[in-house]
Amino acid sequence: MKDILEAYKNGDMELEQVIDHLKDLPYEDLGYARVDHHRKLRSGFAEVIFAQGKTPIQVAEIAKRLYERENSFLATRADQAQYNEVKKIFPQAKFEERSGVIFVKDEKLVPRGKIAVCTGGTSDIPVAEEAAITAEMFGADVVRIYDVGVAGLHRLLKVLPELRDMNAIIAVAGMEGALPGVLAGLVDKPVIAVPTSIGYGANFGGLSALLTMLNSCAEGIGVVNIDNGFGAGYLAAQINRLVVNAIEKK
């Protein structure tokens, strides 16, 4: 803003130009959606496509715009039809079908800083993969530790030393959702809890796991929405980047 005002004072810009410029925020208007290129400056990570409810053409178009600036893109809650359309433009795009994630990674990106993604059971893996891929897209080095639920505590204890080495731990669990609480009682790193809708009966679409995680007696847990692997991966990547930047700044 200082630059603009200076230019204006120096006569390099007219008053109307200044006002226009301030209004002219750096997003592209595609009619049905506004692609936000400014975002990376503001929040540190590029925009991600929430594909649910968009047409295949729309998803492909936004992907193209993002790729032009970032050499990568990520779409969540996507389906096969959207992937087919995206693939026409990006043959290298990958699709994790059960997770609903389409992505092209920036090949030059070198992962720095470790985070872990753990699941209580096998059925929680699709949500965990959404988290893991998101965190990888945003620069983290991700360790996957699946099916270590609390019904068999001994399974968990074996991987403890590895977990204590992470910058953040994502704990994905359905049914009773006790995994994050157990993890937070055992390690001294932030635990990001992801309830999943896995289960039946009185789990009410993941509500049971969500409430368990919010009411956990163990401290150091931040909870995200049910099945929101993306949100967890994003938050973990953000914490990880803070630590990595702190190390490198020195």
Added chain:
Amino acid sequence: MKDILEAYKNGDMELEQVIDHLKDLPYEDLGYARVDHHRKLRSGFAEVIFAQGKTPIQVAEIAKRLYERENSFLATRADQAQYNEVKKIFPQAKFEERSGVIFVKDEKLVPRGKIAVCTGGTSDIPVAEEAAITAEMFGADVVRIYDVGVAGLHRLLKVLPELRDMNAIIAVAGMEGALPGVLAGLVDKPVIAVPTSIGYGANFGGLSALLTMLNSCAEGIGVVNIDNGFGAGYLAAQINRLVVNAIEKK
């Protein structure tokens, strides 16, 4: 019934007498309540007074009728005023104020068979005491193991050998309510889960703990109502009696 029909055939009873007899079930009608002396025959344990909503005089009166047959009585959800009234008749009556339990034990009762009552935290103790006293009234030998919640798993592991020796384990926990699931994953005995209303925010009066317990991935758990220590103590005593009787029958 056979006896009545025989007596009738032999002319020892009139037809009207037979029909009256069949109707005349063994309870005393106090006007405001019907004391069910038949119950012990039917369900194996004497009736218990649900004191909430009854006047002190009513509680004392029913206690008197029960004591005349059982040499003991138990009242749950009771308050100080009810206790004061009961004490006029039974100076030996005890009152666990935080648990709301008034009782006189049958001194000749010898406890047989062990059950454990565990709590996640200190705040769950009143509900646990309701469970423990109930089980003791119905003949069990109760071991109390309090404040062994899952936030510190190591606390729990120390008492494991003792727990493996029980006929049933009552697990009382509020907040996230993970204790029963952890216990059931570690022992091979029936776990009776009691959610408590301890906590705040999104625990919704114990709903969080209740859902956790119902959705537990560990097997061998039966859940009772929120704060229902009495129900848990009763069920544990019933399982315990089954085992004790099986041993003694031989």
Added chain:
Amino acid sequence: MKDILEAYKNGDMELEQVIDHLKDLPYEDLGYARVDHHRKLRSGFAEVIFAQGKTPIQVAEIAKRLYERENSFLATRADQAQYNEVKKIFPQAKFEERSGVIFVKDEKLVPRGKIAVCTGGTSDIPVAEEAAITAEMFGADVVRIYDVGVAGLHRLLKVLPELRDMNAIIAVAGMEGALPGVLAGLVDKPVIAVPTSIGYGANFGGLSALLTMLNSCAEGIGVVNIDNGFGAGYLAAQINRLVVNAIEKK
């Protein structure tokens, strides 16, 4: 553990070996799942496959591993595709389609101790069968008593003598879910209540029956999750085994 420490002291094991051994818990890591062979020692029953969310190949593979040790296996929440895959390896495997249960029984297993599985209506039978088969897999002799709901109490009274002879009674009911409460008022054995999602309107996927069972005025009831026939069968088998073992120990 004593054995390992002795071996170590005697020089039969190196320090590293001891530590490795302690870590090396007896489960097999299949990548997507960890099969827990230790479980039988710990909880008395072998692991059961929760098939929902697993691929047919995964279910078949885990079944194979379990069968190698147990001569039997049980998979719940399974579908036809999973059964087809399992059948390639185990032509003798049975599939209860409406209950979603695949199993191979150990032919040498002799059932001991009786439990009953009751339903309120015809529509509750699939959940009841899941309970019955589970209890049979774990050694119980199961009596099925179906369609004895409380709308016609007289139906229930006829089977009462039989019920009084059981080690545990599983009561499966949807809609209003009153069956367990009525049963518990009539017998002196533990009642395991299974709410089902059968019904419509304000039953809210089984919530109505669940709340009824938790709030029952009758004592001696432990509740499991909605439609959780497996959990009920497991708990009943556990209580039954306690009694059977008590008799045989003598």
Added chain:
Amino acid sequence: MKDILEAYKNGDMELEQVIDHLKDLPYEDLGYARVDHHRKLRSGFAEVIFAQGKTPIQVAEIAKRLYERENSFLATRADQAQYNEVKKIFPQAKFEERSGVIFVKDEKLVPRGKIAVCTGGTSDIPVAEEAAITAEMFGADVVRIYDVGVAGLHRLLKVLPELRDMNAIIAVAGMEGALPGVLAGLVDKPVIAVPTSIGYGANFGGLSALLTMLNSCAEGIGVVNIDNGFGAGYLAAQINRLVVNAIEKK
């Protein structure tokens, strides 16, 4: 309306008078409330005072207006202060404190037609009394049958013959709320179900009993709001009046 239009045609009324008359509905405007004297013509029963949220003076004033026309009045959800004010005008007024009911009966009213009011437990009696007094105010002959809950079915069976003789049965129950369903399975008369907020834990202020009653497998049940004894008494009196009128019309 015919009369008014005739009077108008005959010139006995002016056009403005007719329109005024049609607008001038027979209620008195007290400023804070409109007393509806027309109601008896329309719905067959006089208006009842919903006292909650009204000042003592307001309750007394409305009572006075109603008494002037009906020789009786009934106020529900009333408290001691309101009663004190009412008593200044009507020394003969009665107050059922636990039910919150103030009333003066029309001494010339002869009860006709029988209805029954049953409760599951002692604690449900206040709600039952609200129902019973309401039905009596509206002309029914009320039989009170209290503490016949389903935990002890035998208690209920004894009073069955009496119940089969009623025009309607009000069944008041808290906790699990199974009483109406059991009654409706045994008699062929309309059952009006009143859930009460008695209980604790997962009864959620009467929700559990409400859902049970709505989901009952037994037919012939109409449910009213939680603790709404008045509504049940009113509906029972209405059905009773239908039958009584049918008999007398002949």
Added chain:
Amino acid sequence: MKDILEAYKNGDMELEQVIDHLKDLPYEDLGYARVDHHRKLRSGFAEVIFAQGKTPIQVAEIAKRLYERENSFLATRADQAQYNEVKKIFPQAKFEERSGVIFVKDEKLVPRGKIAVCTGGTSDIPVAEEAAITAEMFGADVVRIYDVGVAGLHRLLKVLPELRDMNAIIAVAGMEGALPGVLAGLVDKPVIAVPTSIGYGANFGGLSALLTMLNSCAEGIGVVNIDNGFGAGYLAAQINRLVVNAIEKK
């Protein structure tokens, strides 16, 4: 029972026969279901088939048994496949597809006593038809008054005189569910309220209409479960029969 006991005294029956007889309640055991022929004596109406969750063969078989005794039958929550099977035995059977009702009426049944079935909108008609057919099966003369919802009160006022002539009024409404309250404020007959699941958004599958009906300020309303046309028709028929019988008894 008197007869049996007399026969026994006279030596016409052996003791064992008596006991057997008392146990041998008049239902037929089909294995998967128990057909209750005693029901008509007990509750005044024959059993009705709840078809949901039963196989086509089962529905047809039960229909056959009921028809043999009643010359009629009614199945609710039925589908096309069940109808096809029933039609093989009863070519005269009718199927109301949107209501899911299969029935054969007893041709000799003469309807007596009038009830009305009203709906708020066109979309509520299937539930209303379930109610109407049920009431007709049980002997009532049913008047259908559809699409008279409260958004246009004037529609309702036109049919008021007709409604005041009924023994009972069934009011079926979704969305806001205000119809029963409005009706009960205008007539002096019992109103049976049926919330429907018609609507979207915050109607939560009929919960909105259900709560409205339970909280209605107008008196004389009994509510049944969401979409439970059958229950409403049954209750209306029961009230109607009471009145009709009262008239005829004279």
Added chain:
Amino acid sequence: MKDILEAYKNGDMELEQVIDHLKDLPYEDLGYARVDHHRKLRSGFAEVIFAQGKTPIQVAEIAKRLYERENSFLATRADQAQYNEVKKIFPQAKFEERSGVIFVKDEKLVPRGKIAVCTGGTSDIPVAEEAAITAEMFGADVVRIYDVGVAGLHRLLKVLPELRDMNAIIAVAGMEGALPGVLAGLVDKPVIAVPTSIGYGANFGGLSALLTMLNSCAEGIGVVNIDNGFGAGYLAAQINRLVVNAIEKK
């Protein structure tokens, strides 16, 4: 009414005619539905067809009746089959498939007064279109401003000047539903908030957005049902008409 009464006094109408006339409200009875032509007089806007649950023929028939009087019609919650039927009569009818809206506009209608329809995201557009078309049908000039959600506040700030020029603003948002609160804090015009069911997990079908909107700290917000674009468009058109009429009256 005055006219009728005058005619009656003058002898131009018989008494029966008068009464008939008062009853004969101006709607057409199609059997399954009553088309309300009076409505425009009463509420200012013609009736709209709620197509859900109606047959294609019924929708087309009602559309025809409405068009005869209004030269336009609008059907909401419609599907392709209903559109196909309508198109046979009105080839000019348009169908917004994702919004489920069928309509024919009155070509002579000139839009007056501006309202805005904003959405938080791309996925909220179908609900927004239902609102926009409804408002256009009822005479408003609608500005569409889509995808200006609060995650990127800067997007919103750019369109602020335009928004300040409106008579009413419709804010459509799913997920967290914060858009209406942000808008109401920035402009001084009525904001009509429409929660949508867009989202997943703990948004519970739009409940999350609904609660956010109801609890907004910003004033000047009226909320409609989840996904109820029609209701929002109607209310906005009504406010708009008030203003337009006020200007023109002068």
Added chain:
Amino acid sequence: MKDILEAYKNGDMELEQVIDHLKDLPYEDLGYARVDHHRKLRSGFAEVIFAQGKTPIQVAEIAKRLYERENSFLATRADQAQYNEVKKIFPQAKFEERSGVIFVKDEKLVPRGKIAVCTGGTSDIPVAEEAAITAEMFGADVVRIYDVGVAGLHRLLKVLPELRDMNAIIAVAGMEGALPGVLAGLVDKPVIAVPTSIGYGANFGGLSALLTMLNSCAEGIGVVNIDNGFGAGYLAAQINRLVVNAIEKK
């Protein structure tokens, strides 16, 4: 903003001053609260004090700051202690105790444009008064029409002509909450619906009335939060001002 930039260009302001100025928003920071004097420019109405959770001193202090600029102030959710403190500074301040509203009106304010505030019952009056006083503070001429609930529709019909003359109608109702829907079906003006928490049982603190209002079949209704009289008064005043301004602009 233009002014500031001009001043800057002309050299009347330094660059730092411009930036400071843009940051220096017109609110006063009292430490615990920020008083927003800019608000009137932005939203057209001055800030209102939400007193709940503030100390009496804080409320009085903020009132003083607001009065200095506006010659009036309004505090909602206030209690007696807060009023006592406010009265020390403003002896003329009024306190509507049941509504929790403290206010001083600007004596020079002349009300323009009519709105109506209606209630279903006497108990809804406190919420209605909060709405009425708020609307009066913001310049509307308010007509109060209380106790016209739908249980007696005839009460409502009498005031209809008056209602048709309003710019907006606020409808306040508890229990079933049907009043707004009935009003919106009868008038062609915006209806602002306020559910109240009046009632008991299954009204769940006003949820029942809220859902009724959201699901209303009548159009032209905007709903505010339960008991939120303030929000309704604000929205009504805003619509009223739009109309008044439109008239005066001419």
Added chain:
Amino acid sequence: MKDILEAYKNGDMELEQVIDHLKDLPYEDLGYARVDHHRKLRSGFAEVIFAQGKTPIQVAEIAKRLYERENSFLATRADQAQYNEVKKIFPQAKFEERSGVIFVKDEKLVPRGKIAVCTGGTSDIPVAEEAAITAEMFGADVVRIYDVGVAGLHRLLKVLPELRDMNAIIAVAGMEGALPGVLAGLVDKPVIAVPTSIGYGANFGGLSALLTMLNSCAEGIGVVNIDNGFGAGYLAAQINRLVVNAIEKK
């Protein structure tokens, strides 16, 4: 563990000693509670006293044990009586009454790394203080920014530069709970969202704010339980420590 095993091999320890040692975990058993001194090693922060449900003596006793090791302690959910007892031992203890926090800080602790605690309104301050004090106890340098809610976005924008400098931001908000989402859209640091129970009506004790936060469209948000200032402070301190340690490690 290696040390113990070495000692054992060398004969310095007996086998029983080894096993005892492994069991002898470093907590003190006070009978009613187990004080966990091991915790600091395990999770990095000392144990905190959850005072709710404990007696004043118990709180004081545990405080004493913790202080002996840590030179500080923190008790949450505490009341005046507990504070009085604690003060007898620690005259320097402070009590934040509205937050329910008792604490003694370690005077030698030097805060490192910045975090911010923001609130939407004045009423959210008690929860915010619990968060701030917790984070300070665990070593963070806390900046308090209160009353910057989204109803006035301009308030928030002024403090943005300061917020961008933090290691973590705690956002505390009741009612609609939009603050965390707005913050997360503007900064690139982890946002910890704390819903509060401030509000009324359909905020359902904080549920509204909780759902808003979970469903936020902005990324980088971890949510804790309603009113759980402690949990948020703990998690923020943990993230802060990670960053501080990363900087210092270099």
